[in-house]
Amino acid sequence: MTSRKPFLALAVLAALSTGAAFAATVPAAGDAPRPAKLDKNGDGMIDRSEAAADPTLATQFDTLDTNKDGKLSRDERPHHRGGGRGEWMARLDTNKDGRINREEAKADPKFAARFDQMDVNKDGFVDGADRALRMQQHRDAWFAKADTDKDGKLSKAEFDAASQ
Structure with a gap:
């Protein structure tokens, strides 16, 4: 059973890494x-x-x-x-450029209030790049917390402790 944990963790990290690439896409009708x-x-x-x-x-x-x-x-x-993320983003993206600017964000007061927090790269737009950066920050924070001896690597013990 313990041999499955590293594989599961690797799968989770791989999914997190590749998830950003698909975050901005909307599934086709079929x-x-x-x-x-x-x-x-x-x-x-x-x-x-x-x-x-x-x-x-x-x-x-x-x-x-x-x-x-x-x-x-x-x-x-x-x-x-009310739709998933893709539908929600498409609804706000009135000029259909694939990103939400501050003016477009005003259509959703809750989102507008969090716009600065969501615009992680501070380019004035919320888009897939911000989501990818946010995911990277979460992965980095998880790794930093899990790497208790701060050697830049996760031992099996560190990984097991962080995975529980």
């Missing part, structure tokens, strides 16, 4: 929706064990499960309650 991929038993619902395959969904599961039946119905999933 692509299978993400919830269908999570719904392993094909019942149209996503239970807690199925949600575990998506770390973000897993952490939000209890909040999203409004009827507390232990399953996320179509209406409880974020995708069906």
